[in-house]
Amino acid sequence: MYPQCADPAALHGLGWLLCYLTSGKHMLFYYSFGTVLILLAITAPVALAFGFGGAMAARAHNRALSLFGKAYMLMVRGIPDIIFFMFFVIALDQGLETVLHHIRCPDWTDPIRTGLEFKVCPLAKIPPNSAPQIWHQIYGFGLAVVTFAIVFGAFAANVLYGAMNAVPRAQLETAEAYGLSQRQISRRILVPQMWVYALPGLSNLWLILIKATPLLFLLGVNDIVYWAQELGGSKTDSYAYPHGDWRLWYFLFLLFFYLAFTRVSEIALGRLTAKLSRGQATMAGEAMRKAAA
Amino acid sequence: MKKLVLATALAALSAVAANAQDTVRIATEGLYPPYNLVNDAGKLDGYEIDLGTEICKRAALTCEFVQNDWDSMMPNLNSGNFDVIMAGMSITEERKADRLFTQNYYPPAISLYVAATADVDLTSSVIAAQTATIQASHVAESGAQLLEFKTPDETVAAVRNGEADAVLADSEFLDPIVAQSNGELVVVDKVQLGGGVGAAFRQSDTELAAKFDKAIGEMKADGTINTLITKWFKDKAVLF
Numbered sequence: 001m002y003p004q005c006a007d008p009a010a011l012h013g014l015g016w017l018l019c020y021l022t023s024g025k026h027m028l029f030y031y032s033f034g035t036v037l038i039l040l041a042i043t044a045p046v047a048l049a050f051g052f053g054g055a056m057a058a059r060a061h062n063r064a065l066s067l068f069g070k071a072y073m074l075m076v077r078g079i080p081d082i083i084f085f086m087f088f089v090i091a092l093d094q095g096l097e098t099v100l101h102h103i104r105c106p107d108w109t110d111p112i113r114t115g116l117e118f119k120v121c122p123l124a125k126i127p128p129n130s131a132p133q134i135w136h137q138i139y140g141f142g143l144a145v146v147t148f149a150i151v152f153g154a155f156a157a158n159v160l161y162g163a164m165n166a167v168p169r170a171q172l173e174t175a176e177a178y179g180l181s182q183r184q185i186s187r188r189i190l191v192p193q194m195w196v197y198a199l200p201g202l203s204n205l206w207l208i209l210i211k212a213t214p215l216l217f218l219l220g221v222n223d224i225v226y227w228a229q230e231l232g233g234s235k236t237d238s239y240a241y242p243h244g245d246w247r248l249w250y251f252l253f254l255l256f257f258y259l260a261f262t263r264v265s266e267i268a269l270g271r272l273t274a275k276l277s278r279g280q281a282t283m284a285g286e287a288m289r290k291a292a293a
Numbered sequence: 294m295k296k297l298v299l300a301t302a303l304a305a306l307s308a309v310a311a312n313a314q315d316t317v318r319i320a321t322e323g324l325y326p327p328y329n330l331v332n333d334a335g336k337l338d339g340y341e342i343d344l345g346t347e348i349c350k351r352a353a354l355t356c357e358f359v360q361n362d363w364d365s366m367m368p369n370l371n372s373g374n375f376d377v378i379m380a381g382m383s384i385t386e387e388r389k390a391d392r393l394f395t396q397n398y399y400p401p402a403i404s405l406y407v408a409a410t411a412d413v414d415l416t417s418s419v420i421a422a423q424t425a426t427i428q429a430s431h432v433a434e435s436g437a438q439l440l441e442f443k444t445p446d447e448t449v450a451a452v453r454n455g456e457a458d459a460v461l462a463d464s465e466f467l468d469p470i471v472a473q474s475n476g477e478l479v480v481v482d483k484v485q486l487g488g489g490v491g492a493a494f495r496q497s498d499t500e501l502a503a504k505f506d507k508a509i510g511e512m513k514a515d516g517t518i519n520t521l522i523t524k525w526f527k528d529k530a531v532l533f
Contacts (some may be wrong), residue, residue, distance in 0.1 A: 239332065
């Protein structure tokens with residue numbers, strides 16, 4: 001990185017440490033924090049959307065739609081994450097490639113599946129073999145977002161479904177008595193009131209999601225835990241900076257990162273809860289009303 | 294709308310250099326020095342990376358090394374996410390059943406039992422090994438209690454912190470660790486396992502496997518392979 005770091009063996013003390021902490025590998029470690037934050041920033045709203053869709057489907061009057069919503073919640077929540085992340089992703093990838101194969105190579109005669117192997121024509125590969133590794137990584141990242149969203153969406157659907165049921169029935173009946181349509185009831189009465197019931201469950205999910213990112217390594221995306229483990233492991237002289245087992249220090253650093261991140265999340269969620277509780281027929285809302293009066 | 298965006302994204306992804314000569318993607322673990330490692334610049338490096346680059350030059354192939362988790366190597370190979378595995382994978386009869394191997398590019402490895410003290414009873418104690426390796430199956434067959442870990446580094450750490458009594462792994466990996474441990478770790482025993490390390494392919498990829506096999510044969514004949522082995526394994530090298 002810096003010219004004085006050209007020969008690590010000649011360095012010692014603070015100079016060695018500075019060069020060590022700015023090596024290319026450490027830069028990748030620092031970038032991986034960005035990867036994780038971007039993943040969370042994209043996944044959280046998408047998962048919430050999946051959850052909202054699932055909960056609305058489960059509540060629907062249409063029997064088929066309601067069954068679909070309930071099946072989604074039950075099935076995805078019941079499957080262990082690791083299985084989902086290993087097999088679902090490969091299945092999704094193969095599914096997309098099969099579709100592309102039929103579109104792009106209609107004249108292809110070889111079977112797609114032979115034994116364990118899955119082989120589509122070169123034009124149907126996503127991304128093609130010749131694409132730079134960065135595209136493969138972006139694709140892997142995209143698959144990760146979809147998978148995370150489906151898994152966490154199922155949990156969110158369950159939380160939102162429960163929250164919708166917690167809104168007092170009398171409120172909805174009153175709205176019906178005023179002649180509001182089902183659509184208006186859900187938009188003006190049900191949804192604005194359910195958030196306060198959903199928030200504790202959703203904040204749990206958010207904290208679990210923050211800590212679930214090591215699953216990314218299964219998808220070929222190197223996250224912060226992978227790098228901490230790799231950098232902290234003892235290094236022999238095959239490497240430019242040999243050192244002992246330093247995993248404790250790296251994991252301590254991660255511990256502080258996670259603690260700080262969850263603390264910030266808690267503060268933000270606390271404010272949101274206070275805002276949503278205003279004027280609600282809940283204990284928190286009632287306490288606020290009394291304090292103001 | 295969603296479908297349209299998805300279709301456009303897929304088209305963009307698969308249009309990138311779709312006409313260029315097809316790249317051979319070689320997967321490695323990046324956690325097993327000196328076979329394969331991620332160097333301090335953050336790039337893949339090691340014996341297998343140098344060897345693979347030379348093989349591709351001789352066979353006139355465009356190659357790219359990619360990093361992949363050891364556990365998901367075979368599903369990803371079969372699914373076509375890469376074409377070759379060069380990750381210190383030993384050739385065994387069991388593995389030959391579901392994949393193609395080239396001839397070995399590293400002679401049958403000597404595996405070491407390493408422990409904190411020399412008086413460990415290897416048939417009854419707790420032995421650490423990396424999951425799904427020949428060492429792990431050897432420990433399981435020996436009657437000792439097997440303690441499996443995902444990465445080679447963790448197996449050594451388990452011995453250091455007393456979780457396991459000994460570790461069984463390739464000598465190339467363990468030798469420098471023992472030498473640089475200030476006497477904390479000692480070699481207890483040696484065993485020779487497997488048929489050497491080779492590159493693995495999908496069973497239908499006979500053509501590509503033959504190209505790799507031919508290049509490895511040539512490199513053995515003209516001695517380049519020994520030069521590479523000496524470069525990475527230094528004084529612990531086992532030569533052809």
